[in-house]
Amino acid sequence: MKRVIVVGGGIAGTIVANRIARTIPEELEKGEAEVVVLDKSDKHVYQPGQLLVPFNVQDPVELVRNERDILDHRVRFLHGQKGEVTKIDPANHTVVTADGVSHTYDYLIIATGSHLRWEEVPGYKDAVYSPWDFDSALKLREALDQFSGGTVVINVAKLPHKCPVAPMEATLMLDDMLRKKGLRDKTEIVYTYPINGIFGIKTTNDVMIKIFQERGIKVISPFNVTNVDPKNKVMESQEGEKVKFDLAIGVPPHVGAKVIGDSGIGDKRNWVPTDKFTLRMKDHSNVFVIGDTTDIPISKAGSTADFESYIIANNVANEIRGTGLKKTYDGSVFCYIATGVDSATYIRFNYANPPVPPPPSYVHWWGKLMYNKLYWTVTAKAIV
Amino acid sequence: MFIMIKMSLKIYKKLDLTGQSCAGPLGELSGVLEEISPGEAVEAVLGDEATKKDVVAWATKKGYKIVQERRDGNNYVVVLTK
Numbered sequence: 001m002k003r004v005i006v007v008g009g010g011i012a013g014t015i016v017a018n019r020i021a022r023t024i025p026e027e028l029e030k031g032e033a034e035v036v037v038l039d040k041s042d043k044h045v046y047q048p049g050q051l052l053v054p055f056n057v058q059d060p061v062e063l064v065r066n067e068r069d070i071l072d073h074r075v076r077f078l079h080g081q082k083g084e085v086t087k088i089d090p091a092n093h094t095v096v097t098a099d100g101v102s103h104t105y106d107y108l109i110i111a112t113g114s115h116l117r118w119e120e121v122p123g124y125k126d127a128v129y130s131p132w133d134f135d136s137a138l139k140l141r142e143a144l145d146q147f148s149g150g151t152v153v154i155n156v157a158k159l160p161h162k163c164p165v166a167p168m169e170a171t172l173m174l175d176d177m178l179r180k181k182g183l184r185d186k187t188e189i190v191y192t193y194p195i196n197g198i199f200g201i202k203t204t205n206d207v208m209i210k211i212f213q214e215r216g217i218k219v220i221s222p223f224n225v226t227n228v229d230p231k232n233k234v235m236e237s238q239e240g241e242k243v244k245f246d247l248a249i250g251v252p253p254h255v256g257a258k259v260i261g262d263s264g265i266g267d268k269r270n271w272v273p274t275d276k277f278t279l280r281m282k283d284h285s286n287v288f289v290i291g292d293t294t295d296i297p298i299s300k301a302g303s304t305a306d307f308e309s310y311i312i313a314n315n316v317a318n319e320i321r322g323t324g325l326k327k328t329y330d331g332s333v334f335c336y337i338a339t340g341v342d343s344a345t346y347i348r349f350n351y352a353n354p355p356v357p358p359p360p361s362y363v364h365w366w367g368k369l370m371y372n373k374l375y376w377t378v379t380a381k382a383i384v
Numbered sequence: 385m386f387i388m389i390k391m392s393l394k395i396y397k398k399l400d401l402t403g404q405s406c407a408g409p410l411g412e413l414s415g416v417l418e419e420i421s422p423g424e425a426v427e428a429v430l431g432d433e434a435t436k437k438d439v440v441a442w443a444t445k446k447g448y449k450i451v452q453e454r455r456d457g458n459n460y461v462v463v464l465t466k
């Protein structure tokens with residue numbers, strides 16, 4: 001019997017486990033293979049929706065479901081202490097869970113995600129609201145309800161972070177929301193970013209920065225935040241800038257999961273060294289890495305994980321069966337970019353082709369909302 | 385001007401930045417270079433000369449040292465340290 005263990009049942013782990021189950025249903029039913037998902041939590045949070053919560057576009061209740069309900073019935077699921085992985089040991093093909101049990105595997109898929117390290121920037125946690133954190137997204141909604149004008153600073157503390165386009169989206173949704181409330185004239189919006197411009201890909205940056213200019217959004221970049229003074233509401237940068245604000249919305253520094261560091265299998269920020277084409281962990285051919293967990297210079301996004309899941313599911317299934325073609329990942333990413341609270345554009349690209357966003361429209365906004373809605377019934381279940 | 389890579393310099397990470405990535409080559413590099421300790425370097429593989437020039441200009445402005453620049457087929461390799 002071949003055992004596939006998936007560590008982490010977030011977007012990436014869930015989609016890949018379901019896709020494997022749909023690819024080798026007979027082997028699973030006959031007991032020739034087994035897919036096990038391990039997660040410390042039995043709840044699944046759809047993080048992309050968190051970005052829409054502060055702007056009253058998304059009901060937060062809809063963002064959390066039971067992981068068991070999303071997983072294919074042929075996939076085993078362990079959670080709590082039984083699912084919390086404390087050590088990943090690729091040399092011995094085992095993972096250890098918090099209940100002390102050692103699980104051996106034939107194939108391992110690491111999907112432990114990216115996590116916020118607020119404390120890297122002194123004062124950030126106390127002064128900055130972040131849709132990257134579920135609770136903070138709710139608090140930001142309240143703060144925006146009460147906001148009556150002033151300076152709002154949007155900040156990205158460090159690259160990479162999950163959903164690279166989301167800071168631009170937050171800025172443009174804020175601008176639009178304030179216009180609709182009649183508060184835009186009383187507000188200055190300042191966007192601060194660690195490298196020149198507002199986004200890393202030149203073709204996209206050039207289109208998006210024009211929208212920022214048209215909407216009167218001030219850009220300060222490069223801006224690498226060093227500390228935030230919560231009392232005086234001032235954000236300082238390595239470059240020597242000081243920005244005074246009334247409200248700050250930001251992306252805290254990201255790192256890979258703690259278990260990656262504890263197991264000594266990651267780099268200094270706990271990202272797992274991964275081959276950008278095969279998605280195998282470097283030096284361990286029976287270990288795959290998916291989603292935010294990799295160190296591949298590519299978007300940390302749910303759509304990335306979805307594209308990657310086809311390659312991993314195909315290759316794991318074929319190795320179990322001993323047949324078939326090997327697929328490789330071409331760097332595909334697709335991201336909608338909200339340009340207001342009723343308009344959006346998108347980027348679709350891969351390693352070889354840079355993206356140019358089309359003109360913003362209501363159709364793409366509708367697409368973004370539909371994509372979010374269909375997550376539970378289509379994407380997560382690996383139906384397509 | 386090229387400075388010889390000191391034998392003691394350890395490559396902490398090789399970054400293949402030939403493909404498109406959301407943070408862009410500078411964004412990817414800025415995150416990784418902040419992490420390196422003394423005696424470590426980052427090797428960046430870049431797909432075209434314009435990007436290589438951007439990386440060298442950006443790194444020089446940020447105070448990083450370019451310890452090596454070389455061609456590798458169609459790619460450009462730049463080794464950077466603090």
Ligand SMILES: Cc1cc2nc3c(=O)[nH]c(=O)nc-3n(C[C@H](O)[C@H](O)[C@H](O)COP(=O)(O)OP(=O)(O)OC[C@H]3O[C@@H](n4cnc5c(N)ncnc54)[C@H](O)[C@@H]3O)c2cc1C
Nearest residue numbers: 008010011012040047048085113163291292300301302303
């Ligand atoms: C504000 C915001 C907006 C976004 N917008 C978009 C968007 O529009 N489009 C898009 O494609 N993406 C978007 N994303 C990004 C997307 O949410 C992530 O890229 C995606 O969740 C990554 O999936 P993952 O499975 O790698 O990580 P996660 O979904 O974070 O899952 C990781 C899982 O691992 C588990 N885990 C961690 N450590 C352990 C352990 N030791 N033992 C067991 N389990 C463990 C966690 O409990 C969690 O369930 C957005 C993210 C945010 C925060």
